[in-house]
Amino acid sequence: MEQPTPDPGQVILIDKPLTWTSFDVANKLKYACKFKKIGHAGTLDPLATGLLILCTGKMTKQIDQYQAQEKEYTGTLVLGKTTPSVDLETTFDAEYDTSGITTQQIEEASRQLTGTILQVPPIYSAVRVNGERLYEKARRGETADRVEGGIKAREVTVSVFEVNADRFPEIDFRIVCSKGTYIRSLVRDLGLLLNNGAYMSRLRRTRIGTFRIENAHTIEQFIETCRENSR
Numbered sequence: 001m002e003q004p005t006p007d008p009g010q011v012i013l014i015d016k017p018l019t020w021t022s023f024d025v026a027n028k029l030k031y032a033c034k035f036k037k038i039g040h041a042g043t044l045d046p047l048a049t050g051l052l053i054l055c056t057g058k059m060t061k062q063i064d065q066y067q068a069q070e071k072e073y074t075g076t077l078v079l080g081k082t083t084p085s086v087d088l089e090t091t092f093d094a095e096y097d098t099s100g101i102t103t104q105q106i107e108e109a110s111r112q113l114t115g116t117i118l119q120v121p122p123i124y125s126a127v128r129v130n131g132e133r134l135y136e137k138a139r140r141g142e143t144a145d146r147v148e149g150g151i152k153a154r155e156v157t158v159s160v161f162e163v164n165a166d167r168f169p170e171i172d173f174r175i176v177c178s179k180g181t182y183i184r185s186l187v188r189d190l191g192l193l194l195n196n197g198a199y200m201s202r203l204r205r206t207r208i209g210t211f212r213i214e215n216a217h218t219i220e221q222f223i224e225t226c227r228e229n230s231r
Contacts, residue, residue: 007036009057011066013216016044016052020219025052028219033226041066042179042208043126047087050205051213069209070159072176075202077187079106079169082197085124086184096196103165109193110161110173113186118153122184127151156181170201 016025022043030038041053041063050073053066080098083090121127127134134151160176175183184200191198206213217225 007057009037009055009059011059011062012054012056012222013211014052014054014222015213015216015218016049017219018049019046021046022052025219026054029054029222029226032223034230039063042071044205045087045089045184045203047089048203048205050203051208051211051216052205053208053211066208066211068179070176070178070207071181071205072160072174072207073183074172074174074204074206075183075200077171077173077190077198077200079171079191079194079196079198081199082188082191083199086122086188086198087124087200087203089124092199094197098169098196101168101194101196103168105194106163106165106171106190109190110163112193113189114158114161116155116157119156119182119185119189120151120153121182122188123151124184154180158186161186171198 012029014025014029016022022040026038026040029035035056037060038054038056039060041055044050044052055061055063055066079101080096081092082094082096083092121134123134157178158175158181159178160174162174164172166172175181175186177183183203187198187200204213
């Protein structure tokens with residue numbers, strides 16, 4: 001009996017919409033396009049949009065390689081308020097006076113967060129501590145300073161951290177960074193360097209290695225192409 005040809009797989013670039021998890025996207029494509037095997041190369045938070053790489057069939061073996069590549073993001077942070085999650089997933093928990101902050105101070109803070117730095121992941125993240133995801137601890141009400149054993153800092157590289165304060169206290173940014181960098185941690189730490197507070201109001205991933213958002217499809221576009229090809 002002739003053996004079925006193994007699925008060579010493909011690399012799919014999707015522009016992830018707001019509120020979807022990376023798993024939601026993979027699951028939707030799996031059932032809509034009847035993929036036997038599919039995975040994504042690098043999680044995007046539900047409140048982030050932009051480039052998500054998915055691999056099917058034999059190409060899933062390349063996932064680790066894609067995850068390790070440099071990433072680029074654009075977004076907006078807001079000075080003067082904080083939330084436990086450092087984005088709008090949770091409600092505001094503190095407010096600060098931003099009247100004395102200058103553009104020069106903001107630019108200097110971003111410079112201090114550029115290069116190879118030690119970064120503590122946010123409490124609302126998928127990092128495991130003592131076998132449990134940090135976000136599970138956070139949703140139980142634990143705070144970063146109460147996590148048993150502490151949240152360990154990790155070395156990351158931020159090669160670009162550009163800021164534009166034209167819409168102060170909203171600060172638009174562009175960041176190019178290594179695998180494992182938490183943009184929300186950079187936002188949190190920039191607020192701390194200014195003796196203030198900050199949260200992220202918008203985040204979009206625009207590049208992973210040589211893959212760019214301009215070449216990505218919406219979920220609907222990709223599913224429609226799938227269906228056309230199977231007719």
